[in-house]
Amino acid sequence: MGEATDKLAAAGNKLAGNVKEAVGKATDNPDLAAEGKAQQLKGTGQDVKGSVKGALGDKI
Template sequence: MGEFTEKAKGIANEAAGNAKQAVGKATDNERLRAEGEAQERKGEAQNLKGKVQGALGDKI
């Protein structure tokens, strides 16, 4: 996958993770909050992967 695809997936996962965290906090649902945090971290990693691919010219 290319740089843009990874960055887009990362942004989407970060947004979904933030939403889950907010709902989890509002409803006092620790499991949902934790899932949201994990999904946000996954998105951050995907975004970083996209940046690395851009820097290396999609060679990874």
């Protein structure tokens, strides 16, 4: 259950970050673009966390 939750949160953060970065670039707002990039990185970290949980299963 933890793996799926982490992967779902990761997908949401990656999507929201991608939108923020695109809007930031389109509106010439570097702060928003950077915030979007950071949110995408957060999503990537959550994805890795979910993968580790999936690989270890009940061992953790």
